[in-house]
Structures are given as structure tokens and as C-alpha cells.
Amino acid sequence: MNQLTYRDYLVESRLPTIWCPGCGNGIVLKAILKAFADLGLDRKKTVAVSGIGCWGWADDYIDTNAFHGTHGRALAFATGIKLANPELTVVVLMGDGDGATIGGNHLIHAARRNVDLTAVVVNNFNYGMTGGQYSGTTPRGSITSTSLLGHVEDGFDLCALAAASGAPFTARGSVADGEDLRTLIRTGLSRKGFSFVEAVSACTTHYGKRNGIKTPTEMFQWIRKNSVSRERAATLPEEKVRGKFVLGVFSDRQSEDYGTRYRKAAEAAVKEAQA
Template sequence: MTARNFREYLAENRLPTIWCPGCGNGIVLKAIAGAFADLGLDRRKTAAVSGIGCWGWADDYLAVNAFHGTHGRALAFATGIKLANPELTVVVLMGDGDGATIGGNHLIHAARRNVDLTAVVVNNYNYGMTGGQYSGTTPRGSITSTSPLGHVEDPFDLCALTAAAGAPFVARGSVCGGENLRALIRRGLEHRGFSFVEAASVCPTHFGRRNGLRTAVEAFSWLRDHSLSRKRAAGLSEEELHGKQVLGVFADRQSEDYGTRYRKAAEALRGEGESS
């Protein structure tokens, strides 16, 4: 593969994006296009699969094959696409609502099966497109349209969840560090099997406005203040880590992917049939 310019992977005729001013989605989009360029991916053999939500629009801006599915089902569609055409590089674009709340069961099983996909989940702490309702990752105490008195539930730690479910590559970056996010996505794409990359962001229109983050600068400053590296986190207590986003790589191991195991089983069955 030969490195290329990230702009080759953007559908620039469709820009500017629909996203709100201050949204981190554009940073994640550039990080994905940059990772594609770093690896010199063939656009004809690359597919972006998305669901519903603000981040679900991202496939419109990528100059690769695209499939836009129903809410919470992006991983199911992506699994079918990858198994039908194993030569494709398939990246799945989901938000925290689409990927972990509505589609949480698919996320767990895609990780458990170790399907050869790269899931990029933008975690903006609420349902941004449909009015700012709380999601499975909304921090406790946060104000949303459906928790006006403060959210009382503890959020999912998506990286801990996918790592525990068996994903061999799991990482979290932040829109405050676009180049680091690009590197994490590139590592995920290079990894054989299910790769999960979370991009921590802040929805400026709903989550930010309702929680005292009235400008993009305030939102990004909050995100930076509430994030820390795994090295820094190692020396802190559980109480000190409460409400923080720990950034880094949480799993990086080799494991035979689902498609390879399935094809081996099919070949073995055919072999038994021919010998009988």
C-alpha cells in the first residue's frame, strides 16, 4: 500500500457538512480519511457502514462504498457485508446512541465473535440528532432533555465493555487530539479481527448547552480537563477517576477472526463430504 493524501477519501463536492459549529465530528472524519490515506486503501475495496444519528451522516462525506442502515443495526449490516466480501476493508460509523444504547447487543456480539470490522464510535454523551436525550454513556448528574433533574444512571465504559466481550483491539481517543485519533484508527484498520475505537467528543448543541458549556472552546476545554492518559490514571483511586475519560489502548492482541474460522469450518465440512 502507498500512502496517499487524505483528501482523496473525502467527497469534497458534498462539503461543508451538516454538523453544528463546535461539533467534533469533522475532526473524526478527517482522522478516518487520514488513516485510510496512511494505509493507501483502495477506495473500491473500502466500505463505510453507518446507522442513524449525527455521526451516521459521516458516510456521505467519504469517497468510498457506503451503506446507511437503520438505527442500532450498523454492525449487523457490516457483518453481512464483510462475510459476503472478505476482501473489503469495512469501517462502521456509530454514535453512542446508535452503537451502544440502541445497538448495544450487536456491539457485544460483534466483539465476542471477533468479526473483522473497525468500529469508530463518536461518544458525544447524548442523542444529538433527536433532541438531546440521555444515552448509555451520559455521565451521571448531567442535564439532558430526558433527565432535567440530573441523570441518575452510571454510564457504560465502552472500552471496558468491548474488551470484556472479547475485542482484540480496543482504544479511546479524543477530538482534542486529531492526530492521535488518526493513529488509533489506523492501528484498528491494520488489526485483523474486531477493532473498537471510541472518539470522545461533546455535543455542543444539546449536552454542552444544558451543562454550562456554551461555546466550542468551553466544550473542548471540559473534554480536555476530564481526560487523562492510562499512565496518569494508573496512579489514581476509583474515586479520583470518577467522571474522567481515560485515553489510550486497552487491548491489543492477535486472535483468529470470525470469517477465517467460519471459512475453515466450511472447508472442513466440504472435505468430509468429498471423502465419504
């Protein structure tokens, strides 16, 4: 039986983390490490690829190989790593700014290509590290440091975006239920192809405070109160679901991944050249 625990993948010497009290990042980190332990991943054959931002710091606490990239480009680096060594399990850690705003183009193309990666996007609805500016997921009406009168844009539904772009596995959980996140991330890691897991999260320092959510506890209650399962949402009228965090698995299908297709094409070309 697999006896590993999340601590086998945690760099305990780096604790405490740099994250603010009440930040959701620690919950997502633990969910990822538990999923690694559940699958018994070999630390030497696992790579955490991060971007920049508060969540981009996560790879510092993960005792596997790591690559700390640039803001918005984590998926591009991860694609190269996976293509160069298909034996690696590659998990990509991005904030909503990183993965869905500056890096939105990489997201849709990694999903379209179906690169065999697991992307975990921590969606705290703003650019946390740089002072709480709005991102591509900030909900309409929200106050951020760059939408002081209330945000006039709608935010992306990231799972719908990833699924429409071609991601075979897409799922959303929240930091109000770390065990559910663990299951979603474990499922994503066990699928071959592009897996996209969004974690609805808490930025208590910027997003919460600016939007009348005063404490970390209130922020978690706010997430819980505004969440609805995918199954329940399907039974409700549209206006009751609007603005809610719909949680669950949105797509889970098989589709040959990019690396496999690429290698098949290359091998066929070599055979033809040798014939």
C-alpha cells in the same frame, strides 16, 4: 512512497457538512480519512457502514463504498458485508445511541464473535440528532432533554464493555487530539479482528449547552481538562480517575477472526463430504 492524503477519500462536493458549529464529528471524520490515506486503502475495496444520527451522516462525505443502515443495526449489516466479501476493509460509524444503546446488543456480539471490522463510535453522551435525549453513555448527574433533574444512571465504559465482550483491540481517544485519534484508528484498521475505537466528542448544541458549557471552545477545554492517559490513570487513586475520560489503548491482542474460523469450518465440511 504512499502519496495519498485525506482529500483522496473526501467527497469535497458535499461540503460544508450538515454538522453544527463546534461539533466534533468533522475531527473524527478527518482522522478516519487520514488513517485511510496512511494505509493507502483502495477506495473500491473499502466500505463505510453507518447507522442513523448526526454521526451516521458521515458516510456521505467518504469517497469509498458506503452502506447507510438503520439505527442500531450498522454492525449487523457490516458483519454481512464482511462475511460476503472478506477482501473488503469495513469501517463502522456509530454514535453512542446507535452503537451502544439501541445497538448495544450488536456491539457485544460483534466483539464476542471477533468479526473483522473497525468500529468507530463517536461518544457525544447523548442522542444528538433527535434533540439531546440521554443514551447509554450519558454520565450520572448530566442534564439532557430526558433527564432534566440530572441523570440518575451511570454510563457505560464502552472500551471496557467491548474488551470484556471479546474485542481484541480497544482504544479511546478524543476530539481534543485528532492526530491521536488518527493513530488509534489506523492501528485498529491494521489489526485483523474486531477493533473498537471510541472518540470522546463534543455535542455543543445539546449536551454542552444543557450542562453549563457555553461555547465550542469551552467544550473542547472541558474534554481536555477531564482527560487522563491510561498510563497516568494507573498511578492515581481511584477517586481521582472517577468521571475522567481515560484515553489510550486498552487491549491489543491477536485472536483468529470469525470469518476465518467460519470459512475453515465450511471448507472442512466440504472436504469431509467429498471424501
